[in-house]
Amino acid sequence: MSSARLPRDLHPVAWWVWAIGLAVAASSTTNPLVLLTVVAVASLVVFARRSEQPWARAFRLYVLVAVVIVVMRVLFRVLLGGGVGGGHVLLDLPEVPLPDWVLGLRLLGPVTRESVLAGLYDGLRLGAVVVCVGAANALANPKRLLRSVPAALHEVGTALVVAVTVLPQLAESARRVRAAQALRAGDERRTGRLRRQLVPVLEDALDRSLQLAAGMDTRGYGRAGTATPAERRVTGALMLTGLCGVCVGTYAVLDTSVPRLLGTPMLVLGVAAAVAGLLSAGRRVGRTRYRPDPWRWPEFAVMASGIATGAVLHWVSEHQLVVAYPDLASFPQVTLVALLGSLVGLLAAVAAPEPRPVTS
Amino acid sequence: MSLLELRGVSVDYDGTPVLRDVDLDLADGELVLVSGPTGSGKSTLLGVVTGLVPRFSGGTLVGDVLLDDVSVVHAAPRERAHAVGYVGQDPLAGFVTDTVEEELAYGMEQLGLPPETMRRRVEETLDLLGIADLRGRDLRTLSGGQQQRVAIGAVLTMHPRLLVLDEPTSALDPTAAEDVLATLTRLVHDLGVTVLLAEHRLERVVPFADRMVLLGADGRVQVGEPADLLETSPVVPPLVELGRAAGWSPLPLSVREARRRARALDLVPPAEAVSVDPAPGVDVRRLSVVHGRTVAVREVSLPLGAGRVTALMGRNGAGKSSLLWAVQGSGPRQAGSVRVAPSGSDPADLKAGGRRSLVGLLPQQAGDLLYLETVDEECAAGGPRTRGLLDELVPGIPGDRHPRDLSEGQRLALALALVLAGDPPVLLLDEPTRGLDYGAKAALARTLRRLATDGRTVVVSTHDVEFVAQAADEVVVLADGEVVSRGPARRVVAESPAFAPQVTKVLGAPWLRVDEVAAALEGRGS
Known part of the structure; x- marks a missing residue:
């Protein structure tokens, strides 16, 4: 082997x-x-x-x-x-x-x-x-x-991780609240019942999200990197240009009435700018990966x-x-x-x- | 030079002052205990140190926070992460990743440490906390004590110099709590980490504390040696109460010291209460509960007497909650029957309304019961008797208050009043003492005793041995879903050292509570 x-x-x-x-x-x-x-x-x-x-x-x-x-x-x-x-x-x-x-x-x-x-x-x-x-x-x-997303997309990746983590917990807390509400007398009308279910679940979800956010923050999530303000501006500009380029380019490629010159070249330019932006953003991210x-x-x-x-x-x-x-x-x-x-x-x-x- | 310094810190939420003019120095390698009644601002003080207050809590902060003589009062928690580690009350809520190993590495990834360092520190920390065999485990499948140790480890890998913990043992059984505290003292002694710790149950932590911060109701703090502060503190462990009653000075802080002093006491032990066979309340027969493939409760037969308070003890995951829910009839039940006297009917055969008028259950998260905006609305929805019950439990809660703005003890009372509104002859409580200070716990114990005197069958699951000593007639110890011992509280508690309250540890059986000792001392004096 x-x-x-x-x-x-x-x-x-x-x-x-x-x-x-x-x-x-x-x-x-x-x-x-x-x-x-x-x-x-x-x-x-x-x-x-x-x-x-x-x-x-x-x-x-x-x-x-x-x-x-x-x-x-x-x-x-x-x-x-x-x-x-x-x-x-x-x-x-x-x-x-x-x-x-x-x-x-x-x-x-x-x-x-x-x-x-x-x-x-x-x-x-x-x-x-x-x-x-x-x-x-x-x-x-x-x-x-x-976890395998590029360093520059780290924030997006973490947001998704949090969403993936919190969702199953929502189901769990809905089950718990349902059981708990059966233990007390309360509104039996349709809207009342919905409120009895929804309010505690949402409160719980908010509490959990806040606690998770606090936990992440105290453990250094989102620490400022080593980038200077100038570098940050360059990165931002590159990303924005990239986004505009990709949008205009895609539109031009799909709409045949637009001059050809605007189509593919614009798309290529946009993608290039976006990649450069990602690279530059990734360079200033001061994070490392454990056991990739x-x-x-x-x-x-x-x-x-x-x-x-x-x-x-x-x-x-x-x-x-x-x-x-x-x-x-x-x-x-x-x-x-x-x-x-x-x-x-x-x-x-x-x-x-x-x-x-x-x-x- | 001090590691961290608070200078003239005041915090208020919407004009209500929580901390006022707090000055605090934390030196290297000391364990500092933060104590005070519920709502006195313990969590707020910890939040000021970590930077979570006012960022995550709202409110305004005045004063300065110095880390190594540099002001960090405007720095976000993430910018203090390399030096200040924080472990919250519920470790599971703070976990970001899935497995133990990834969780330990998460903080280091954020700091951008080189991979070799991360590898080394993860291994070191796994060994330091004795969790090496858990490395690949899913965090959600760990027991409470294991989760707490992983949460501490996840912070330790970043090599913080100050570790801040908010009630790290409040959800743990006595043995797991001792494990966590032993881990913390080891960090202080061997690694020189400074630990700042908030805790309600002082009896567990006081022996380990170098200094104590006592928060008063007016938001001011006193800082000093535990022995000095406990002389006058409004919240004290039973050991100190015992010392005060016996007039010992200086006050003993550990069971060992107190035992030495107690040799001089010559007391007539309390008379053995004549046990009358109680009227039958609930008869549980061969009850089994299965979750997936794990057997949570295995063929438990348990006659529960009316007019008694029975405490249900056992480590986390021993099946206490499953048993309570199954007895109430809403929880899953694989086999067995429950008969509630006098009708002998089984709550599981009834609809939700009938069930709750037969067996009331206060769930672990009492907040799940509440959904309206004011106390008055909740009472109106709960039925005509609710407000009266609430005033009996805790008088004088303003009706226009939002339930979330109540103190832990008041919110618990409101939830309990809602459960009792159907006038059930049986009342079950699942871990009601979490987050309660000594005063609130004593009030709850009195309430339970009164409910039992009225002829109700009361069952309370708890980890808190001191609360059991105050409230319970009988104790049932569960392990792995089976009853391992049961009997009068005085006997069961004396039999197993892990469940013995401090007074029993000092004076031996049959002593259980400080008031018994105080009564005996008085009897001797007269």
Whole structure:
């Protein structure tokens, strides 16, 4: 075993790129066989490489959401009468007559195999994308991902971390207040009940935020760097110019009536100024990072396997239309390319090192 | 040369003075205890030192704060972070990251220390505080004592010269509190860190303190040796009360000193109270509570007598809250039954309204019960009896006051009045003594005794052994969800040294309270 594969947590960016690759693959086909393969690949990798931290357990929740999506899709097809244009009738439900002004909508009516399959395929596609996102969440803590932002975006990153931290606590305090309010008599009307719930929860959230802010401040968060006022002005000017440049450039590129000269060059200029601003801001940030996540070959391999899956299936969706969007009348076909393409994602489990065990 | 100096500091909030003309010098390597009744401005004084007052609290600050003879009164807390470390009351609320190791490194990252230094200091601090085996753990899964030590460690890695702590042991069980205090004394002795500490429960800290800052109601402070200040202080630990009653001078500050003095006392021990079998109040049978995969309460059977105050003790996470909520019927319950006399009905079978008229529960965060803008509105919403009950508990709370502006003791009384409004025969209280000073605690103890005399079954979960000595007839000790010992307070408390109040530690069983000793002394005198 090479030292790069000793048990450790893989860089979160690698897992996210891999998952996005898989999600791209899933969104570029409705072939249920390919989609199920992608879901299986994502699940297998999660089970092989997730850590024992609490967020890793969230994967189940995403799978549940995916299943609900599939069921809902099929149900809606049946309810809203997808069986337009004929097909094999599975169940001949009577159509509920709707008034004339509800144009293009039918309630119930004959259920055809084609309409159910269409709902199923569609739901599977969306469900698979959800599972891919869930896999990324289970494999890489979103907070660690935020820690990897460039130094200049440190403030934004920390704000996001605080938001991510406070949100689950809000749910916890809502549960607590609900239980507590049942212990006293009080307003039983609808608005009164809402107030009983909301006021203590908001007070609690405010208290917590203030305490967190105080805690961060006393620990040196946001200490002034070594920059002189002049340097700060230069940084500010660069950032502003960058922002304006990007805005004008994007507008010019999208709007064809604007002279070409304003388009791409302006965009490039804006991006350059923004990058310079970020660099200059990053230089004056007097912070260091404790044990940054290393980036070594397993990270590249994991990323590559995800990108490969996405790329191959995207190619399939453009060149093998019958495979990517199978006919509803017959059993879906799979080509070797599509199958291998979706299985490439499994390499991530092989390449990634085992997660660091959590001591208890 | 002093490390930190306050010169003529006054703070007032909206015209109400909290601190007036405070002068204070903190030298290197001393442990200074800040004490005073609730609302006397202990947190404000600490805030002035860290810079959180007036930035995070509002109000106006007059005077000067010198750090190494340089004025820092206008410097934000972050600019003092390298020298002044602050640990708040609730460590969990101040955590920024997820894991122990990241939390320890956070402050150093902000200071921009080189990676090798950070690595070294994290390892050193893990060892210093004895938390090396926790390094990868999620902060939310730690026990209260562990969280407090991590919070202290997270500040220590920045090598501050002054450590400011606001009630670091108020939420901890006696053993965890002793751990944290031992850690602090070690820092003072071995590393020469100066510690400024606010604490209600003086009995824990006084033996370790070099100097004491006593805040008065008028916002003025007295600074001096603990033994001198405690002669006249309005808030004193039971040990000092004992010393005052026995007329010892100088006052003993540690149990050991007091024991030596007590040898000369020759007292007739209090008569063993004749125990009458109480009328049945609540019968808990084989109650189990499960949270996820952890068993919080395991097959607890507990007959609770009417007209008794039962104290529920045990370390953090022993299942005290789960048991109370399950008995009240709102909390989850895996198995078992609860019968409330005389009807024998189970509160879990009733709707919320019926439940609270059968079993009242005061939750740990009493503030969760309050949602209106004035005391009068709260009382009106609570039912016709609420105001009367409140006046019985704490007379004279102005009706137009906002509940958040009340003192801890008054707010607790308001919440208790709301819970009692349904006239439940059973009253459960979950950690009601947090943040109460000696006066408020004594008042609460009297209230509970009175409620029990009226025939109610009262159960109170607490870490505070001195409060148990004052209020409880019986003690039930929980560990790991099971009852490990139960019986009359006098016996249970004498059996386990960790739960013994100071008077028992000094005079041995069966002594429990200072008033018993005082009565015995008087009896001898006459």
